[in-house]
Amino acid sequence: MKKVAIFGKPGNGKSTLSKKLASATGIQLYPLDSILYKANGEEVDRKSYEDTHENILSLDKWIIEGFSPINSLDTFNRRLEEADTLIYIDLPYFVTYWLVTKRLIKSVFQKPEGWPEGSSVLNGTLKSYKVLKLCPKFWNDSFLQRVEKLSINKSLHVIRSISELNTFVEKNVQ
Template identity: 75%
Template sequence: MKKVAVFGKPGSGKSTLSKQLAEATGIELHALDSILYQQNGKEVDRECYEDTHNHILTTDTWIIEGFGPLNSQESFNKRLEAADTLIYIDLPYPITYWFVTKRFLKGLFQKPEGWPEGVSVVKGTLESYKVLKLCPMFWNDRFMQRIEKASVNKSLYVIRSIAELNRFVGGHVQ
């Protein structure tokens, strides 16, 4: 476990799991939201994002958390190819909707940990709901088949419950 891609629907616990994994392994964590947004909350231009992302992929170890720009799967595909470990968090939709709502409610009082500077929690929450509504068109059986195909000669972990999510790091990091 040296190059780890963590991905899943909004509100699935990617950030929390990735942080725990980084702490347990000592591998540097790169949250895609932090390279996708400027300090003022605006998206960086695509070239800047791609340069930063591609540079991370060339390093010896990394944990990359997130999906990246919604209108481009290119960086996601590069990550799948470069990673030696794929962690797909595939929690049921009611749980992810609840996690997004819980993050929003907490965010009214304190910015969520790892939330990009300058990005509105309200705006981010609305975007998460919008993406969740569209997810069944993307996060489906065809997507799972694609992930399984991409995981040849890699470790693939699919987390489908909160219990699995909560015990992942303890069960997979020595």
């Protein structure tokens, strides 16, 4: 486990899992939100994002988590190709909607883990709901089949429950 791509629907625990994994392995974490957004919450231009993404992929070790609108399928596919470990978090939709809502409620008291500085949690939550409505068109069985084909000579983990999510690091990192 040297180059790890963590991906899935909004609010599925990618940030939390990736931080735990980075801490347990000592591998540098690159959350896509920190690459996609400036400190004031504004999106970076596509060329800057792509250059930064390519620079990270050229490193010996990395953990990259996320998938965002500016994050084109080209860079997503490049990340999947370069990774030696793919972690697909595929929680049921009712769980995902609850986690997005829970993140919004908790944000009244503390900033959500992995949330970009200067970004509105309310606006991000509304975007997450919009994206979740579209997710079945992308995050579906044919996507999983494509990932399975890509995972030859890679380690593929598909996480389908909160329990699997919570125990992933202890079960997979020595």
